[in-house]
Amino acid sequence: MKFHLRVFVEIENLGKAMNALTDSGITGFYIIEYKGMSPEDWEGFSIKEDPKSAITMIKDYATDAVQICTVLNEEQIPIVEESVNKALKDDRYTIIEIPIRKIIVNYGGQEKKSKEVDVWFLEKKVPCFYCGEDTAQRIRIDMNKAKIWCTNCGATRHYIVKGSEKPGE
Amino acid sequence: MKIEPWTLKKSSKCYNCGDATIHEVNIDQYKMTIKCRECGFTRYYNFHILETPE
Numbered sequence: 631m632k633f634h635l636r637v638f639v640e641i642e643n644l645g646k647a648m649n650a651l652t653d654s655g656i657t658g659f660y661i662i663e664y665k666g667m668s669p670e671d672w673e674g675f676s677i678k679e680d681p682k683s684a685i686t687m688i689k690d691y692a693t694d695a696v697q698i699c700t701v702l703n704e705e706q707i708p709i710v711e712e713s714v715n716k717a718l719k720d721d722r723y724t725i726i727e728i729p730i731r732k733i734i735v736n737y738g739g740q741e742k743k744s745k746e747v748d749v750w751f752l753e754k755k756v757p758c759f760y761c762g763e764d765t766a767q768r769i770r771i772d773m774n775k776a777k778i779w780c781t782n783c784g785a786t787r788h789y790i791v792k793g794s795e796k797p798g799e
Numbered sequence: 800m801k802i803e804p805w806t807l808k809k810s811s812k813c814y815n816c817g818d819a820t821i822h823e824v825n826i827d828q829y830k831m832t833i834k835c836r837e838c839g840f841t842r843y844y845n846f847h848i849l850e851t852p853e
């Protein structure tokens with residue numbers, strides 16, 4: 631199943647969040663800038679209901695923030711969560727995950743040009759060769775490189791592609 | 800530092816035959832191979848570097 635994932639961060643953390651998403655294999659996203667007010671900031675306020683007061687209120691009290699949105703496979707979600715948490719553990723962020731019922735894409739008669747970038751994620755729970763902990767070892771396989779890392783200690787083995795072989799050649 | 804070999808499976812669209820097939824993923828200390836069960840197309844990777852935590 632595919633999910634729509636939204637990561638809400640303050641604007642100064644946009645770069646960190648984008649790098650974290652890229653690290654976890656996300657290849658495309660879109661960004662929405664917004665003015666955010668958290669419930670704690672908002673509590674106790676009531677505003678005059680004319681539009682001008684409301685806008686002034688937002689200008690004065692709301693924080694500049696961004697929402698980074700992407701569509702991904704369910705299996706990729708824990709990897710994204712881990713990566714975002716690692717990059718932004720001392721910052722505020724919110725992640726919302728929404729299951730998608732259907733996606734319709736129309737290319738308007740044009741051929742889809744770019745080949746979909748395919749990144750695989752696999753996992754194996756075994757004792758880590760480095761820290762010894764019996765924990766998930768994650769594997770990421772790209773077309774030209776691959777890596778295996780321990781979710782406990784972070785020890786990472788990197789591999790690079792050497793070639794490929796078609797049967798009968 | 801001995802690393803045990805692993806054998807894993809991944810179902811995905813094959814780059815060669817284009818079908819959704821099972822791929823066998825074999826990993827050991829020095830290399831990784833990924834083979835499509837249907838057409839036999841195989842990609843090879845070599846161990847490059849080890850990155851250890853600070």
Ligand SMILES: [Zn+2]
Nearest residue numbers: 758761780783
């Ligand atoms: Zn470890």
Ligand SMILES: [Zn+2]
Nearest residue numbers: 813816835838
């Ligand atoms: Zn194949």
